[in-house]
Amino acid sequence: MSPTPRLIEITQDMGATLKLLCKEYIPLDGDRQDYDWKDETTGASKILITPPYAIADVEHAYATIERYIEKNLVTYLEGLLDSENTIVWESFRIAMSMAGFDGVGFPLHASAE
Numbered sequence: 001m002s003p004t005p006r007l008i009e010i011t012q013d014m015g016a017t018l019k020l021l022c023k024e025y026i027p028l029d030g031d032r033q034d035y036d037w038k039d040e041t042t043g044a045s046k047i048l049i050t051p052p053y054a055i056a057d058v059e060h061a062y063a064t065i066e067r068y069i070e071k072n073l074v075t076y077l078e079g080l081l082d083s084e085n086t087i088v089w090e091s092f093r094i095a096m097s098m099a100g101f102d103g104v105g106f107p108l109h110a111s112a113e
Contacts, residue, residue: 005056014079016072020061022053 005021027033036047055061073096081088 006053008053012076014076016068016075018065018068020064021056023056025052025054027052
């Protein structure tokens, strides 16, 4: 086991990666080391075995995640949503505005005109 933090890159297959410092730990009885889900397309059960790493500095990770979201939110939404549907984009623009998001980087078709 290494006490030295490792830089781990996380992606949601949308291009950008989130980089977090993590440290290896010794799992205790009951610690879950896997993640399971059903594939929406095929219905097949999937499982991902995860190595025993945890975030090394939670406060730093929090700030890193906030910057990641600010920088990549629009790209992520564009990958998930129909970019031609102005109703969907306007709904997201209003929701983000109410949540305090400044709207910088939102596509032109999402503006309230």
